[in-house]
Structures are given as structure tokens and as C-alpha cells.
Amino acid sequence: MAQTIMPDLENLDSLAARRLVEFTNVAPGDYTRDPVDFWVPGTPINDIPFGTWDITLTLFDGADQLIAQGVAEGVLIDAASVPVSIDIFPFLTGTGTLQFTITFPPAFVDTAEIELAPFDMSPEFFLSAPDDFNVDFATTGTLTIDTTVAAGGYALVIRLFDTTAQNGDGAHAPIVKAVHVYDSLVSTAPPLDLTVAELRSPPAAPSGLNVVQIDLEPTVQLSWIDEANTEEGYRVYRNGTLISGDLGPNVTMYTDTSGAGGVEYTYEVRAFNSFGESVSGAATRTVTLISDVGLEAPLNLAENVALRTNFEWDPGSGSDTLELFIFEDGNLVFSEVGIPGTQEGFILDEANQLNRQTDYTWYVVARNTDFEVQTPELSFTTADNIIRVAPNGGGDGSGWGANAADFQWAVDESINIGPVEIWVQAGTYEPVGRPNGGDAGDPRTRHFALRPNVEVYGGFDGTETERSQRDPVANETIFSGGPVNVTGAGATLQLGGNENNVYHVFYHPTGTNLTRDTILDGVVIEGGNANVGGGTDPTYRGGGMYLVDASPTLQNVTFRYNLAGQGGALGIFGDSVPSVTESLFDRNIGVTRGGAVHISTPALQPIVFAQSEFTGNLISATTGRGAALNFENFSVVHTTKNHFENNHSNGGGGAITVGTNANGIIANSSFTLNEAGDRGGAIYTVGLAVTLQVYNSVFHQNTAQSGGAIGMFRSGQNVQITNVTINQNSATISGGAIWIESGPPRIYNSILWSNTANEGTAIYMAESPTYDADPRNIDVSNTTIQDFGLANTIVFFSGDDVGTYTDVDALDPLFVGPANPVGVDGIWRTADDGLQLALNSPAIDAGNTTLLPQDIADIDNDGITAEQIPIDILGNTRVIGAQVDRGAYEFQ
Template sequence: MMNLKKSGRKIVMLGVVACLLLALSGTTGISAAADSVLYAKPSASGSGNCSDWDNACTLQTALGAATAGEEIWVAAGTHKPTDGIDRTATFQLKIGVGVYGGFAGTETSREERDWTVHETILGGDIGEIGDDSDNSYHVVTGSGTDGTSVLNGFTITGGYADGSYPDSRGGGMFNVGGSPTLINVTFSGNSAGAGSGMWNFSYSSPTLTNVIFSGNSSLWGPGGGMWNWSYSSPTLTNVTFSGNWATDGGGMYNTDSSPTLTNVTFSGNSADNGGGMFNYASSPTLTNVTFRGNSGGGGGGGMRNSLNSSATLTNVIFSGNVARFGGGMYNYWDSSPTLTNVTFSGNSASEKGGGMFNIWNSSPTLTNSILWGNTALVGAEIYNYNDSSTPTIKYSLVEGSGGSGPEWDTSLGTDAGGNIDADPQFVDAANGDLHLQPTSPAIDVGDNGALPADTLDLDGDGDTVEPLPLDLDGNPRIVNGIVDMGAYEVQTASVVNECVQALPDLAFANPAIAPQMRNALENKLLDDPNSVFNLIEGGMIQDAIDKLKYDIRAKADGSLGGNPANDWITDPTAQAELADMIDALVAYLETLL
């Protein structure tokens, strides 16, 4: 497939029309192996000196013996911080030591393990089984660590921090001044007074990749999945928060902290306020993040921002979130987030602000965004309390706004130009599919200049100053020269490919070779060096027109490629659709000459 990042506006129009009409060594007496690996099992075996799988020690023993530069390989099963009843017992990570789970107990290389099959559990249920009140306060502790402290391939469960501080925080993981690296880790079924899954305090900024927080619950405070406090700004990539509960910030609660989230999902979390996320004097950066089906009770089903919290959101969706005020988002007390290519749809507020509620000098900026299909008693899309809260809205689609100009509804905020009020034509909003149909009025009408720099280098090309190159799906963010509104960009190649491949076998004269004929048509439109799309990309518009008229349309009722045995579309209805499609493409291309 050609590189669509180089494509211009012409290519999108081609795909749109085509789709419409056509129908991816140790200490303390424990010896380490020569390759600096210590081996651990739920129960020690052989000599228990950690030297190999036959003489594996417990994980707690291995952690005590390991030194910087060594790895601990941990076999599947449930590992507990103690075989006694000391609730303060915990798995303390070490600087320079990598702890890897997911081994069957026979592997000779780390690459052989399969952590998805061989579940390795770090469990806090150390006392009477099923009685949470005697569980470990913190299953894992990462205090005093750095990025060389690695935890990879584990499920952390059963932490129960119901004591006095510090034993009231971080049932799953407790970090104070620690920033370990976590990969392929699940936090499930942990509880604490607050910060139940993970507690990060005092410059604790762990790095999390492929991590899940599911079913963690706070006993009385904020942060069901995670609480970041006091300049603790973790980096999260490919992380999911689902089914967590807390008084505030069911998924995540931030206090004086600004985490960075990329490809993160908040779903089914609940709290009295900020069902998905609650920010207090915090300004996280969210890129390619989804908030679905979260409940915020009083305010902010998806997100609540309070006290000078100015989050930055790009390529974000708020869908199906509910609250009394601000079903999608609640901004309070000088909180003015920046939203670029954000979609709000299907959120609801029992009182005001189905999509967004702003109060007490909270004036967010919305660009390239869509607010459509949200509900509330008052202010279905945006409700601004009668004070100095005045959002700035530009190049956005807002239901009931009247669009930019004299019909603009000033109660929504300031019309900064480029706004429209028209059905965005989501693919299937009722079932949460907020991609745009090819005929959407939100296509190619955004503001490219509003896209933030690609500081995280999402596409891995080394360019961190280019505009953000990807949409929520990880596809090119700008196709055909102008960015679309909303979190998703319409992708020409995928649209055309789906439509061509959807042609029924019986549309062809010889159904037995229908797959080959579909591919032949796709090649002529997309893939061949001299395909219509590549000709347009090279600026050869007249050549593209000629190819459409004489190489494709002329054969609509004949053969493709000159072989009469390969007659392609002979069904009269399909022939007519093909002819209409090509005529429409030709007419459009002629306007570009």
C-alpha cells in the first residue's frame, strides 16, 4: 500500500466517492547463574539457592539476593510477600534489577516465556484466604527505585491498605520517591484508603506500558486505579483503567501532578466526582485516549478538572459517560483545558452539561472537535455557569450552535471561526463507533495549525517537532492536506479497500475468480505504480483522468487487463454504479486542472 502520509486532499476525495458508489550472582549465600539470572518459584525447590529452575528460590529470597545488573525469572503461580501474617511484608523492587514473570519453569531464554499463558500472580492474601482484613498492605513497593527497576509480566492482586498512613495507600503498589518501569502488568482486586491500585507520591514517576488497572476500589478516598500526588507524573502507554471505584477519580486521581497518557482507555470506572479521571491542580497530557461508560456522580463522568487544572487533550473520545453535571467533562475553579480533535457523543447529565460543564472562571479551548448527540436537562452539549466561564471554540462541530457567524449561540462560548452545525455522520454512534462516514461535513475542515508537536514521536520517525502525525486509530492524522474534525481521520486507502473487497462474487461474470478481480480493481485504484492514486499523488492529474476514462471505465462492461476470460463486472446494477463512480471521480479531478 502506498504511503498515505504523503497524500493530498485529492486522494481523500477519490476514496470518498469510490466508497459511496462501490457499496493491522547474588549475596547472603545465594548464588546467581553465570548469566546473572536468579530463578524463583512459588515454593523453593532443590537447594533453593536460585541458581536454576531445579534449585529455584522464592521471589522474596531472590529479591533479597539480587544485585544491579541481574534478572529474576519467576515461574507461574501465586507468589506472596510472606508465608506468615506480617501485613507490612512487600515485594520491594531494586535499582538495576529486572523481575520477569510468565515462565513455565523450563525456559533457557527470556524470549521463550509467554506471560499471557503462564500467569504469574503477586498476591497479598497472606492470612486467612478470602479475608481481606489480614492481607498485605502493599503487595509491591517501588520506593527509592528508578527506571532500571523493571517489573514485567505479572498480575498484582489482593493488596489491602486499610491501616494508618503509609499503610492506607497503594494496596497494589506503593511508590514514594520511586519511578520503576512496569510492562505487561495487571492490577486487579486491590483496595486501599486511597490510591488502591497504585500510589505515587513525592516525585514518583514510573513508566507503564501495556498495563491494566481493573476492579480496584478505594475504601474511603480518591484514586481507585491510581493516585499521583506531589509532582508525581508517570508516563502511561497502552494502559487500561476499567471497573475501578473511588470517591474521586475512579480510574485516576492527580494532585499537583501531570502524567502523560498515550493510547489509554478509561471504561466503566465510577466515583462521586471524576469517574474516569479527576485532576486537582494538575495538568496531564492525554493523546489518543478514550473515556467510555464512566460515571461521575456529582460532576464529570469522564473527567473532572479543578483548581487551575489545564489538561491538554488531543485525539480523545468521551462517549457514554454520565454525571449530574458534565456528563463528559466538568471544569471547575480556573480550570481551562485545551482540547484538540476531541469527540463528545452519547454523554449525559441528569441536570446540566451533557458534553461539558464549566464553572468558576473555567474557559477551555476547543479546536477541531465535535460535540454531538449528548443529552442533559439544560445544555446538552455545553453548559457554562452564569459567571466568567467562556470557552473558546474554533473549527469545531457543535450541535445546536448555529455555526460560525450571526447564528452562533453565544451561550456556548466564543465563536473563534470555522465552526459548523451539521450532523457529523458517525458510522454508528448508537454502538459507540464515532468514525466519520465518507460524506461527513467534518472531513477536511479543521485547523492544521492547532495540532500539537509530536513530542513523544508517536510515529517513530525521529521528528518531534512535526505536527502530531497520527489519529486515535494510529492512522495518518492529516490526509489530503487538511485535518478532519474529531478524534478519527477518514483514511482513503482503508475505505476504498473495504469497499472494493465488499463487492459480492456474483457481481462478476466469473464468480470463481472474484478475489483476483477485486484485487485487480484495487491495484488500479491504489497500489500499482501507475494507479490512479499514485498518479494524483505525483501531480499527474490528466493522466489519472485518462486512466479512469479509458483504462477502467471503458472496461466496465468488458474485461480488465485485456483478457476476455477475465470479464469482471457484468451485473447491470454493478456496472451502472461503477460507471457513475468513475464519472464522479473524473468530474472532480477536472476541477483540479
């Protein structure tokens, strides 16, 4: 059988004096074939038995030194065989000779630096350190180098220097050439002949030359685009004669006043440096100056600067069209062409076109079929990005007083003019329109609406020039859904006289595209009444604000006196993930879910409530839950550094309820005087697949029928309670501190003290077989429980305490001020709180630091969520001694 070898030799074949082809039988494995020495490429090799072979091709030089080798593995030899291709790889070992000649440019070079920088041709090659050749010479010409170096692949780098250069150190850009050096191939290594082009050159030519006759004097204005970065300046030529002298670098305009009407001129603009002038190229234009063509530039130019800039002029005669040009620092930033020649101005929307409070210049060009004339150039400064709003405002928002605008007009106007701040003067604002739609026949569908990227700030008295001067407390800015009579708070709260109020003060159905770049700050929202329908009806949800697929930032907002079937103050649905900070939810009513806030969103991203207060809110239905906050249905909620006081649910969850499939973190918060008619005076978890972490929080004097502080109902819940202080809570039936019918919960590093109930003064395990046939259990570690080990402290419904207890004791934690837990300032979570640990407290260093949860909610705002929680309820360092302390407060 005949077979032809087709090697891929690249440039190596010309170096080979001998080629050896060897055969190794793979299958069937008992054949042999003699090697073919001095084989000629392309000629067939006969008498290879049928089967599978490995074929090796080796190249040697004239000194019989190995140059390169390649192997074709698993080659099938049969009647249908085709030529075999083999990739050849060089052996780069030993040393070889490198020869090259360099031809240098004729000028400006007095030093050459040449370097051989090794690089890998393939991963297995080892290369030696580079060899440097530093060559000084005084004349131009050629340089030949013949040297021995280690075999391998190199980057030949050539740098030229001009010590007399005027622009810096005189270094030219390097020239790089890839070279290969093979072992011992002195006579056959081809020399390199390199010609180095002159790298110093004149700058690039400008482009886009525009030549405009401004008037009939005549005056000609030239402008161009700077395309160079090495120019020393520019020169303007007219009919080949220099008329400008040397202009400076980066100049892009020139005015010629020395021409004559009726004469044709060719203008050229050239960039120059010490190496010469650029070729004018695209920067050449020929024009004929005119003396009288019946074309007149617009007159009486002016601009009216407000939210939009209004350019005004009187049209000149004879123009077909007008063109408006606006420049910033000499650079064109806006143009409008095709303006009718008789039009008396142009209004420019600022959105994405001009920057606010920025200096600009502008002019207008008039055109007819044959000619164009230009107005003089004028200057203006754009207005700020602030729209000022006042009750009954009807102006453009450019100032206070008569210029102040209507609120909803200002918000809607922001869509056209770009991101703005809206400053809202103190007063009461009631909606009159339906910016997001609604039944025009139902006056209760009127509402306000926010828009993307708008920032609304309240608290102004109407004289401020800086946002920092406002005072939202002294200057209440109230967005009202109508009148409301308010009596009582919490359990006694009643809202009346609101029957005709709007359903939502702010209404954002799907499609509003609000992100956290939309900000509402320093305002009051009151009097919404979403009391019609039920279930998921919009008219039954979110009396103060209704959000679907909308995620604004709400900060320093007071929601008060609002009512809804679900979410009296705020209803959050769809893929909404708003952020709520430093806000107050005061005396709002929900019928079934969320007296203040109801959340039902599968967004799977955290909705944030931080540094806010929930006071006096109510759930009115006995089957309802979550007087302050209710979240469920895959909602993820982080509540940190909040205060919950005097909220009342006639059902469960005096403050917070966490429902089916919800995931929550409650951290660094205080709960006091909250009440539930059923379970969970402060917190209630209900339904399947609840995940909840509670830590660094204090519960004081909360009450319920079951679970004075916390109640957990239904199986399959994942609840961990860490470093909390539960003090003086009570249940009329069972679970003075905690009532459990789910789990098993985990209670770590905590203090349960002075809580009361008929059954289970500390903990009651209900163990209902209705929801879980398996015995209930609890896991309690490193925790102080008053009367631990005594009857009626921890009670299991079954009678058998099957809890797991590790390092649990009943030692008095020795609070610094148990008679006044809130401290003399009357404010929880401050330095004088009475439930801090005294110096000799046995709870100091009695926790287990390894049980601290991860700081997923980033309670210290350092951007690090992979660490353990680093601070306590007061913001002090969480671990001071050998171990973390028990309870919410770390002894300092």
C-alpha cells in the first residue's frame, strides 16, 4: 500500500537537511515497517500493511541536530487511504545566531535602543532572560547586528530617541518584530532586514470645516473639528495666503473680516507642530461672499430661560429655513435644522439636551436656495433643575410666589425636561386629576402620581434657595385624600367623616416604571380611604399609597389617618421593591391585612423599612393580622432600626405578621405596648414556609391572648431568635413571652425575664396535630429564662418537655434600670435604656458568638453582608469580651 505524508512545515522545511519518517503499528499490533530516511516531501511511501499506525516525522539540520518533530496518531491504512497531514513543532533548545540589519529614518534620531524580549511559542518552551543592545550613533544609515542568543521565540523591540525633540522626552513609538531562533543554525538562519519609518510627523488635519458669511460687511466665520492631539496650533489660509497667524492649540473657530463681497475665496485650515503642517484635506471650502442677495438674518434675538429655554427672534426677510446652533465651550452640543423661515423662535426641552446651570452660546443661520447668513453669537445660562410648587400654583415653577407651579403638573413636566427636583411649599394639596387613569365618573378615583427619576421634597416655606434650608416639621406639606376626623389610637382608633375621600392619595398601577431613583421626602400623606370591594381590588388596598411594579424611595414621609381593607397607609404588590426610611406610620387602619402596610409581592428582593416608627395603627377585623406591617406570598422584607408602639390587632400580630412563603429579617428594633386579640402581641408568624430572623431587638409590655411578644402558628417554619430581650410581656392564656405551634424555632443568646401567662410564663408549645403529627421541639442555647426549670415556665401541651437546652440558666440578668426600661429620655434604643446589662451581670460574655447570624440586612451600612452581625441594638460593637453578651444590648 502507498501512502503520502503531507507535513505542515511552516518555514522549518527550508532549514532541514534530512527528514526521517518512522512507523509504529497500533492495530493489529504485530506489523512492522522500516523507517524512511532522507524522505522527500510529497512522495509516496509504499508497502505499509493495512491497519492503524502512529507516524512520526523528524527534521534534522546539516549538523544532524534535531530541528522539529511531529506525530500523526491513529492513522488508518486501507484501500481508501488519503494523504496524511502532520503538524511539525520546532525544538527550541541550545543557542542559535540572530542576524538583522536596521535601516533608520533620515532625521531626528540620535539613539537607538534594541531589546530582545522573549515570549512563548508554546507552553513547553523555556526561554532565557532578554538580551539588550544599546546603540549610540551620530548619523543616519544602517546598523547590522550578528549575535548568539538562546534558541526560542523573541519580540525584537526597537525604540528610537531624539534628544532635541520639543515635545517631551523624544521617544518614538516602539517597533516590534517577532523572530525565531533555532538551535545551531548559523548558516541557514535568514537575516532580518528592517526599515524603520519616520515616526515623527505633522499632526492630523482638522475636519468638518464650515464657512458662514455672518453679514454683508462681509464677515466670515470659520469653524472646524479638532482631529489632532499633537498640534501646537492652527493656521487659516485664504486663497493660499496665511491670514490668521499662528492660532493656539484646540482652537476651533476663526473670524475673517478682510474679504470683499462678490469674490470667491478658498479657505483652508491646517494644524501644525515642529514637524510641519497637516494636509488641509477635508478642512478646505470654497465660498463666494455676497453683498446683496435679499436674505436677512433674524433680528432681536433673545432667550427666556426657565425649565425650558425659549429662544426668540424676529424672522428676517428672504429665508426659506432657519437653523439653531448651541455650543458649550466652543463645541456644538445641539442643533435644530429645518425651522420654517417665518417662525418666531424655538422652545427647547432640556431633557437629555442641555445641562442645568451651564453657560452656552447660540446663533441662528438663515438659508435660502443659494445662500446663508448668520446672526451674531449670544450667551445664556440654563436654569436650575428645580420646580417650585405651591398650593393653587399655576406658574412654570421657576420661582416661588406667582411663578410656583401646580404639583401634578410639575411631576408630569419632569418627563419632558429631564431629572428634576420638585420643592413643595407647606400647605395642603388634594388631587383633582387622574394622571394614572381611573373612572372619570367616580370622584374618588382622583389621585396624585410620581414619575420616574423625579425627586419630590416637602417642608419649604416659600423663601428657600437651598434644599438644606427647609423644615418639614415646621412647614408641613400635606397630600390629602380629603377630610378625616381622628379619635383615639391603637385599640381605640376611629377614623370618621372620610366617606367621600379618594381611594388612594398616590396611585401607581403597573406600568409606571418607578425605581428607587424616584424620591418622595419630607411630606405627609393622609386621608386615603380604600374601603370598596375586597380581595385584590385596587379600591380595597393602599389608602395612602398604592404600588404595583413600582419601587420608589420614601424617606421622611408621614403616613397618617389612612384606611384600607389591606394596607391602610401603604399597599405594595407585583414586583415592587420600595425603600422606606426615617418615616412615620401613625394611626392608620387596615381591615384584614396590614393596618399600616401590607405587602404581597414575589419580587424576591428585599423591601427595606429602616429607622421608622409605627404607632397607634389598627387591624379592625378579628380575623385580620399585622397592625403595623403584614407581608406574605414570597415577599422579602428587611426591617431594621424601627420602633413599634401601641399598635393593635383584633386578630393576630399586634405589630408585625409574617405570612406564608415570606422571608423576613427584624433587626435592631423595639416593640412596646403592642396588642393582639389572638396570637403574637408584637410578632406573629402564620402559614407554611415562613423564614424569619429576629435579632438585636427588645420586646417590652406587649400583650396577646397567646404569645405576649411572639406567636408562631403552623408547621414548616424556619424561625431563629437571637440576642433579643423579652421583658414584661404578658399573655392572657399561654406563652407570656413566646407561643409556638410551628417549628422547631431556635432561641439563642437571649433574655426572657418577667413575662407572665396562665400557662408557660416564658414559652408555651401548643403541638397541634392538626398541622404537624410529629412532636414539637425547641432549641434554646445560651439564654437566660426566669424560673427556668420550674413548673409553668416552659409548658408543652403534651406534658412532655422535649426541648433541647444548652447553657440555659435562670440567673438574674441585672438590668441597669428595670423600673424604667425606656430611660429618662422616653426614647427606646438610646444610651439611657434601662434594659442594658449592669457591670456585674451574669449575662455578660455568657452567649455563644458562633450562633450570631449573618449580617444579610447590613445593619451597620458598611456594604459587607458576609460578616456576622457587627453591632448591637444601640449600634455599639456586638462582641466586646470573650463571647457575645446575652440580650439585645452588649455591655461596653
